[in-house]
Amino acid sequence: MELTFQLEEGETYTEPVPSRDRRNAILVYEATEGGAGVLSRVIQEPDKLAEVARAALELMHYENLDAAIAAQDIGQLTTDPDARCVKGCYRCLLSYYNQPDHECIDRTDPDACRLLLKLAASTVHTEERRQAPPNGLEPWVEAIDAWGLAKPSDKPLSIDGVILPLAWREHRVVAVPDNVSSEVIAKLESMAFTVFTLPKEMPSQPPAQLAKLLGDLE
Numbered sequence: 001m002e003l004t005f006q007l008e009e010g011e012t013y014t015e016p017v018p019s020r021d022r023r024n025a026i027l028v029y030e031a032t033e034g035g036a037g038v039l040s041r042v043i044q045e046p047d048k049l050a051e052v053a054r055a056a057l058e059l060m061h062y063e064n065l066d067a068a069i070a071a072q073d074i075g076q077l078t079t080d081p082d083a084r085c086v087k088g089c090y091r092c093l094l095s096y097y098n099q100p101d102h103e104c105i106d107r108t109d110p111d112a113c114r115l116l117l118k119l120a121a122s123t124v125h126t127e128e129r130r131q132a133p134p135n136g137l138e139p140w141v142e143a144i145d146a147w148g149l150a151k152p153s154d155k156p157l158s159i160d161g162v163i164l165p166l167a168w169r170e171h172r173v174v175a176v177p178d179n180v181s182s183e184v185i186a187k188l189e190s191m192a193f194t195v196f197t198l199p200k201e202m203p204s205q206p207p208a209q210l211a212k213l214l215g216d217l218e
């Protein structure tokens with residue numbers, strides 16, 4: 001980051017999440033008030049993240065980057081012969097800010113190098129928002145997600161031109177608005193779906209019957 005964006009050290013911070021002992025992801029945030037805007041550039045400029053990763057490898061005293069990135073092969077990374085650096089030094093990864101992590105820092109860690117090679121060959125795309133389902137079921141899609149119920153199948157069911165986005169194919173369950181015709185319901189049942197009719201009012205808790213229908217495979 002510092003090399004690519006000319007930041008002062010300490011302008012962006014990173015933290016392991018969810019905790020120091022369980023490092024599932026890295027949270028990166030801007031520490032200065034208002035922020036220098038670099039993180040939004042990483043999202044908006046498709047090649048920026050690759051540049052940052054490449055600069056990181058360079059900083060870690062690696063050479064032969066073009067070939068290693070093209071081949072996605074950490075075996076092709078060579079170390080600058082003048083580096084005099086084993087796992088990390090104050091010219092590469094060690095700093096006052098990451099002192100608590102010094103004993104975990106290892107610039108030769110294969111997983112770290114592999115990840116940086118991948119990022120160095122990546123481009124950033126922002127994901128399109130999922131299309132709003134018809135029938136005004138959007139609030140239900142959000143509520144089902146918020147309640148932590150199983151995620152509906154990606155592809156909605158379509159019966160006689162009626163689009164039903166709340167379908168769980170593996171569970172053979174479909175949730176339908178209360179104005180769906182009895183013919184559609186009969187068809188769904190003939191396809192071995194259990195049909196759950198959504199109440200008119202959105203409840204604050206997940207409907208018990210629906211939760212039960214979706215619980216079996218969890």
Ligand SMILES: [Zn+2]
Nearest residue numbers: 085088089092
């Ligand atoms: Zn070093």
